[in-house]
Amino acid sequence: MLGSILAEKRNENNKFFLFVVDNYFKGKELAKRIPVKPEDELMFIDVDPYEPTTEQIDSIRDTILKKKGLPAGVIGIGGGSIMDIAKAVSLMFTNEGSSTLYQGLNLIKKRGIYHLGVPTISGTGAECSMTAVLTGPVKKLGLKCDWTVFDQVVLDPDLLATVPQDWWFYTGMDTYIHCIESETGRFKNAFSHAYAEESLKLCKDVFINEGCGKNAENDEKLMIASLMGGLSLTYSEVGVCHALSYGLSKILGTRHCYANCLAFNHLEDYYGDSVQEFKQMLKKHNIALPQNLSKDWTDKQITDMAEVAYNLPHMWNHAIGENWKEKITIDLIKGLYERL
Amino acid sequence: MLGSILAEKRNENNKFFLFVVDNYFKGKELAKRIPVKPEDELMFIDVDPYEPTTEQIDSIRDTILKKKGLPAGVIGIGGGSIMDIAKAVSLMFTNEGSSTLYQGLNLIKKRGIYHLGVPTISGTGAECSMTAVLTGPVKKLGLKCDWTVFDQVVLDPDLLATVPQDWWFYTGMDTYIHCIESETGRFKNAFSHAYAEESLKLCKDVFINEGCGKNAENDEKLMIASLMGGLSLTYSEVGVCHALSYGLSKILGTRHCYANCLAFNHLEDYYGDSVQEFKQMLKKHNIALPQNLSKDWTDKQITDMAEVAYNLPHMWNHAIGENWKEKITIDLIKGLYERL
Numbered sequence A, B: 001m002l003g004s005i006l007a008e009k010r011n012e013n014n015k016f017f018l019f020v021v022d023n024y025f026k027g028k029e030l031a032k033r034i035p036v037k038p039e040d041e042l043m044f045i046d047v048d049p050y051e052p053t054t055e056q057i058d059s060i061r062d063t064i065l066k067k068k069g070l071p072a073g074v075i076g077i078g079g080g081s082i083m084d085i086a087k088a089v090s091l092m093f094t095n096e097g098s099s100t101l102y103q104g105l106n107l108i109k110k111r112g113i114y115h116l117g118v119p120t121i122s123g124t125g126a127e128c129s130m131t132a133v134l135t136g137p138v139k140k141l142g143l144k145c146d147w148t149v150f151d152q153v154v155l156d157p158d159l160l161a162t163v164p165q166d167w168w169f170y171t172g173m174d175t176y177i178h179c180i181e182s183e184t185g186r187f188k189n190a191f192s193h194a195y196a197e198e199s200l201k202l203c204k205d206v207f208i209n210e211g212c213g214k215n216a217e218n219d220e221k222l223m224i225a226s227l228m229g230g231l232s233l234t235y236s237e238v239g240v241c242h243a244l245s246y247g248l249s250k251i252l253g254t255r256h257c258y259a260n261c262l263a264f265n266h267l268e269d270y271y272g273d274s275v276q277e278f279k280q281m282l283k284k285h286n287i288a289l290p291q292n293l294s295k296d297w298t299d300k301q302i303t304d305m306a307e308v309a310y311n312l313p314h315m316w317n318h319a320i321g322e323n324w325k326e327k328i329t330i331d332l333i334k335g336l337y338e339r340l
Helices: A002-007 A029-033 A054-068 A080-092 A165-183 A190-207 A216-235 A240-252 A256-264 A268-284 A299-310 A313-319 A330-338 B002-007 B029-033 B054-068 B080-092 B165-183 B190-207 B216-235 B240-252 B256-264 B268-284 B299-310 B313-319 B330-339
Strands: A017-022 A041-045 A073-078 A114-119 A131-135 A140-144 B017-022 B041-045 B073-078 B114-119 B131-135 B140-144
Touching (some): A002 A073, A002 A114, A017 A054, A017 A080, A054 A080, A054 A131, A080 A131, A080 A140, A165 A190, A165 A216, A165 A268, A190 A216, A216 B190, A240 A268, A240 A299, A240 A330, B017 B054, B041 B054, B073 B080, B165 B216, B165 B268, B190 B216, B240 B256, B240 B299, B240 B330
Parallel strands (some): A017 A041, A017 A073, B017 B073, B073 B114
């Protein structure tokens, strides 16, 4: 359907689309099905070496503007990183200067250009969230505002068919963790709760209930779980696990969903029963997370990670309470990292 | 929060807002809290005599355009009828001619002006649906397109506090019926199912589970149930009950949610267990629906209603199947009305 959806939007601006597609699909069947016209720009992006950076976004924007001017829209086809690249580039096409200027809540000045997302792996919620998380020279923080949200999203569970088992698990756990964190904190509300409740039910069908495992029906369920988990956290907040995970990604470059799993596995003090359930899911799907990672980290690295995590006050405020600074210190966070 | 939300939008078009507010609130506390500025237009509309009509929408549009030109936006504060009036007027400000020209799917030519909804009773899903149902000289059918959807919605469960018990029940049952119909038909899918499943859970908390009844916590749940039920039907379809209900409204002027209850009560052939559960909910909340209504209707009225219902092929197609014309006849539908 993508071709017909885009046909209506082609006449905007300089009348071409920018497609940003996960490099994983280069030369694969999916790539041949992308409705690219001769005037369009198709970029395959390898998201494996690092998560999206402010420099990368600025560079894509500048390259395209110089080559062809303003596109009619940006189409992202891939996982959470590609979703975030598409969302961020759409905003940066209309907001001047470096994207580092806009990392935070409601700092973006102008509506971006049209952007549409086609997720090919489910769990991050990036297809529906109002943030595009970028790693900059100083911080890992999103361009977060109403305009970040995609104008349209195409959900096709068949696209999940070729996801490798381990990434299916890690990415799916991102939405499980979104729900657990959204539910256990002070910003929980009737809206975020309803979304988390249904998303968790779907996650359990996919990962632990009878009939669990990777198959077509569960791919469909996971796609909806991801969407609902993303909406739950959008109206509530994430917590301790995401704070630690951001530190791992910023300092060590660990991929977001995997970093979440590494951290969540050791957060029984905060998310008791859910961590037990998480361990059961690990076992059920034969996923072995590495242990004693911290013995290879320097004290400087651990301190740096703890500082990144500490500087996410909205997460601690949600998870611990307004007086979180009385309970959470850099040393306590270092202790959490040392468990890994 | 309404004042600050609207402040950002005030500079569009002729820089005033049109507020359409349920007449029920005239002189009441809520009316004093509406952030109306001197340049704005505030219309209290009595939705009791009839459901929104095409003539009414055209007249509001023409009156405002003549008096003040194009508003910055339309704000609807009220129940399903007010929501639909706000949505329809927003579209008709930019689409020429009578709204009768646009009753149907994707007939609207241009995006409407900014519109925001503040529901004060929950269940219809009009706050999130992509249709604005209007009764015209020929048909009862919505202006249905992506642009119909509100740009923003403010959900405040405190506004439900003064809803009378009977209308709380009838309107709440609209969302219950949306979910049952969305679930039992061929357009059901993983997306519509997830929304219906959670919405039904919330409806049961509000209307039948331990702790049910009208209170602040359940008002919050019903507000979310309405939203999710509306999203479920938007991505699936309604069925037999809504088809019959449209006939009752079009020919006899029966209010939508009440008409749904009258019809659903006699649809055990189609929605067996759910009709049983509905009857339990009626009993639990001491709601007595009138019986033997049809003995006061002429054959002409019954035939006219059956024709209105028959001419909603998308509902029958969903509920009965593509070959619905082999199974559903005007006479069969007349028989259903005669049960009432």
